[in-house]
Amino acid sequence: MGSSFAEAKKQMYEALEDVPMRIGVERGMTHFSQRYSAVIARSDVMELKREIAEIRRYTLTHIEELYRQALEALTSNGVGAHYAKTKEEALSIIGKIVEPGELVVKSKSLVFEEIGLRRFLESRGNEVWETDLGEFIIQLSGDKPAQMIAPALHIPRERVAQLFEKHFGRSFNPDDLQGMVAAAREFLRGKIYAADVGVTGANAISAKEGTVVTVENEGNVRMTMTIPKKHLVVSSIDKVYPTTLDCVKEALAQSYFAGYDKPTYISLTSTPSGTGDIEKVIVRPAQGSKEMHVVLVDNGRLQAARGPLAGTLKCIKCGACQLVCPVFAVDGPTWGGQTYTGAIGIVWTAITEGVDVANPLSYFCLGCNACNEVCPTGINISGLIRWLKTKRT
Amino acid sequence: MPQFLGVEDLVGVMLQNQRKTGNPLGLDGARLARWAQGLKFNASSGTYLYTGGLYQMAAYIDSFIEALERLEGSVAGGVGLGLVKALGRLGINLSSLYSSVAEKEAVRYEGIIRNLYTLLVRQGYEFGFLGSDEQYSGVLFYDMGFDSEFQESAERLTRMLRDRGVKRLITMDPHSTLILKEVYPKFVDAFDVEVNHYLEVLEPGGATRSDKLADGVFAVHDPCLLARNLGLSDRYRDFALKAGLKIAEPQLSRRSTFCCGGPIENIAPRVSGAIAEKRCSQLGEAGGAALVACPICLSNLGRACKRKGSGPRVVDLLEVVG
Structure with missing residues (x-):
């Protein structure tokens, strides 16, 4: 603009x-x-609205104390925890976590757009794929995201079919939504399984427990955070809530007020994956990520x-x-x-x-x-x- | 592509008009008070009917927007932006722009105010009118973020209200009502005038259907501020139903209403018009004519529905009850 x-x-x-x-x-x-x-x-839903409004009044007036507490809790969970005052600082931290040449898959987050994450990684020679369908369409179109929950809201099915035709090298029927979604699913699953780094946002992070809460309907966030060996969370300081219970309430509220009657998945992630199943000795990773990092971006919020x-x-x-x-x-x-x-x-x-x-x-x-x-x-x-x-x- | 004027220039035109004539379109006070010719008023109780000039100005808004767009167009036509800005600062005097269409609309809008006068008198209210001295509230300057200019208007109107011993205002549009009720007390020291919209004052059932325009079903358009800020959606419907109107609810109504686009008609008329056309479609789907209770909705939706050709006829509540 x-x-x-x-x-x-x-x-x-x-x-x-x-x-x-x-x-x-x-x-x-x-x-x-x-x-x-x-x-x-x-x-x-109306009761939850009253609760979340109250919680948000508290988080607003305690923002600095909450994000500092979250960084401590994350660190004690064995998570690499970072505060980035500016977007440049955020990219510099991320540049040390993601090695040049690694394959990166991402879920949807406006904070990524805010700091120019995909462009930054691509400029360093990383192959980067968006795993959220709306963001994948945006990646193919080169547009900016239209809306907070539905980044490809402004792209009607006819244009999606054209973009897919160009990317996949075969034609798509605009009324065959099932066919278009299946093509994206097959392609993106291949990338997720091959990826070195999975980058997700966070709907909320608890200051007390250092738990990252995400809400989604597609299932791509869970795969992105668990299949690659590195899980990088890039979020912002305003997303920190006092407790995990508050975070879950936020996730539910976000889903309801985005117009969904219930969320398909809410994930709570506190540490890299591990197992103690052999003689109670903790071994990392088990099935999920081996490393977990969280970058909390400020960029004018404080x-x-x-x-x-x-x-x-x-x-x-x-x-x-x-x-x-x-x-x-x-x-x-x-x-x-x-x-x-x-x-x-x-x-x-x-x-x-x-x-x-x-x-x-x-x-x-x-x-x-x-x-x-x-x-x-x-x-x-x-x-x-x-x-x-x-x-x- | 045409070059556009800055916000300061566009609002500046209206500000100059306001300073010269007491209203942002530069209409003379006598024209704004013409509706009251021959009517008797009694100001002894300190209660006044305050029009804020909004219904009167709505008749001329189309000509005014055209004038602003011509001013912008002249930049593309080779006239330097500096000259256009200078012209803008002089204000636009609408007297040279009156067309017979605007004049016909003016008579229509004056009829709306006369009708409110009649309804109030019939329900036993005694009230005064400030006549050609009545000042605009400045609401547009507030809405556009020109706070010191708004303050200037607010203080000017407040001085007049105090000079005339005004204790209570009966208002007729949601914008003037809300600004006087909620914003004036923040900008003017000890502003203690009681403000009531006519829907708060008049008893539903005290009006009857006016036969000429009132046949058929009306899709009720809730003006945004009337519904969301003044909470008068029920009263609006009560008033229409008890007067014998048949009403229908459009896709978005009451507190979920969809704006007519009017508030930005002066600065971005094409965006405003596109919003109005969208609302016209929604109202048209609900059937019959469209009912409004705001001069900005009336003029903006009226123009857009005409442009669409198939859009519904748009009438004000005060045109169909009497």
Whole structure:
């Protein structure tokens, strides 16, 4: 997105003419709306919403203490634990963990996009594959991710078929979704089994136990973290919660508010794999990873936690706010920064790329408060965007 | 590709108009007060009807946006950006842009305010009107993040309210209502004017269906702030149903309503229009005409539904009950 309002407006106007993007976003938002209505009608989901909002108020005010405690707990679990103040620092740490030439498979995480992880690894000669289907489509298209949970939301099935045809060298029927998913499954399983390093994000990390919690539906995260010999977790300091129980609540909330009635998999990972089955002597690895590393990226978050954009750090990245936003509905991911798009994504852009980048984008916000209405942790998203409007440079 | 003006220039045009005329479109006060001609007011209780000029200005917004786009277009046409900015700073006087279409719309919108007047009087309310001195609330400047400019407008209006001894305002659009209720107290010292939207004041059942426009089924469009911030969705429906209207719920309604796109019509009219067209489709699927209770929704959805050709007719609640 452009650096000035006029440039941003030009791109927003051009995006209005992008018919495939608009079809993709329209279909995605319609499906989300139907599923979301069913989920929020449940009393257990509403109870969880109250709990997670309370937990997030606590994590926001204790962010520094929590991430420091998590680093200690991870270290005592035998995990390589690192704090990275900037994205450059994060890449430098990762560069020491991942050897040049190693085959890397990744699950989906916006923090990877934020620090430019795939580009960095590829520039060092690593072969890198995205194992999440949406991210795999994005890898093939060269686009930026459209939305927090569904990175390929803006790519309709017809374009997916074209991208697959180019990659796999055979034709695909756009209405044969089963066939396209099967092709990706076969290809990516081959890469996962051959990979040296599996990189995952974390939905939440517990400060007390040093346990990494992930939630997913595809099954790719579990495979990515257990099959390669090295498991690298790259996450951010705002993802640290007091206890593992809080982390599981976060994982459930993220899944529900993304419109799913239940998550397929929630994984808890605390140490590299091992076994004590022969004479109670611990031997590593057993079936899972031999080494585990966690990098907690700051990239502006700690500073933001002390300022007017602090509320953003309560975000659990469910993406519900994007999928009810009228501006996102017509302009899709064009309304955003390099990584984060639409609604809360405009504020995340301010934190991770700078207020000067987010300010020109902020003026397209309608102030309609649709985002505030669905946010499970009660962030005043439109209020934060209005604050960005006051920061003219 | 056309070159676009910056936010400061676009909002600057409206700010200059506001400073000169008391409203961001540069309409003269007498025109904004024309709806009240021949009507009697009684301000002795300190209660006033506050229009904020929004219904009146909505009739001219189309011409205003065209003027802004022409200003932007002239950059592409070879006029230097500096000159355009200079022109922008002078403000745009709409008197040269009035078309017969805008004038016809103006009469329609004035009828909406007169209807509210009649409903209030029929339910026994006595109230005053600030006439051609009535000032715009400044809500647009707040929404665009121009806080010191908003403060200027808020203080100007507050001075007038204090000078006239205003104790209570009955408002008619969600934007002016919310800004006066929730934001003025944060920007103006000791702002203690009571603010009530007409749907809070009028008793449902006190109005009847107006036969001319009210046949058929109305898809209810909840204005965002009316539903989410003022909590008046039930009252809005009660009012329509008890007046004898048949209503239908669109795909997204009440607190889950979908914005008309209006709030960014001045700065990004094509994005605003695309959002409005999307909402028109949703309302059209619910059947019949579309019912709104906000001048911004009325003008933005009305224009978009006309552009779509097959879109529903858009009417304000105050056009179909009387």
